[in-house]
Amino acid sequence: MVHWSAEEKALIASVWAKVSVEECGAEALARLLIVYPWTQRFFDNFGNLSSPTAIIGNPKVRAHGKKVLTSFGDAIKNLDNLKVTYSKLSELHCDKLHVDPENFRLLGDILIIVLAAHFTKDFTPACQATWQKLVGVVAHALAHKYH
């Protein structure tokens, strides 16, 4: 089980309290599809993904981004119980969605960059270190049920 210090929990909570799940989720997913275009392979039915502008404005991308980040919020509420919390989601990503877990790492890193652009200097090195740990642990939990 991962250990979280009081300081780390505080850093996670303070950033999360100020995050707009809809905006940041949409932006993180859009950036994933723009910066790593091969990830578009999972979203064939999303319509127009032909340019950064199209991706950013795509309503399905926005909606799905919000869904993904909302789920991330569940992780934050269950930091001491992540593998169980994400058990079904992990099975889904493996068995139905067939997503290579490497993509979880990519999305996690992109989320951090989105937070950095959003919070600028408030996204301190200590904040980043804690959040890198968090996205790593979330990615690990999501990959846990792969077989």
Add this chain to the structure above:
Amino acid sequence: MLTAEDKKLLQQAWGKLGGAEEEVGAETLWRMFHAYPPTKTYFPHFDMSQGSDQIRGHGKKVVAALGTAIKNLDNLSQALSELSNLHAYNLRVDPPRFALQFLAQCLQVVLAVRLGKEYTPEMHSAVDKFMSAVAAVLAEKYR
């Protein structure tokens, strides 16, 4: 790999640093050491306190090298040839640590912190591709 548009965006991004290269370098390294402690193993001789002369000096060197690379995007292999030798034969930094998850991620974060909304997805993409290209050149001579 890098399109004409990417090259333009890179030059723009670098231009926006406005002479703060040393700070950008130092902050990138500091964030990297903090978020990815194993990267410190390559610097056992460094004073690791925040703002140390060694971290600032080294950060400045790294960013200067990246600046040189940006001025020579059509000829990265040659421009970074000596650094490539250094990393392969002397420093022998574990290649996956180049490829680069850690330094590049921290550089991206520093750029995002400094540029905020101006750090557009297109710029982010160009920098990501650039850092992959640099990592590939630096790892060329490993074996």
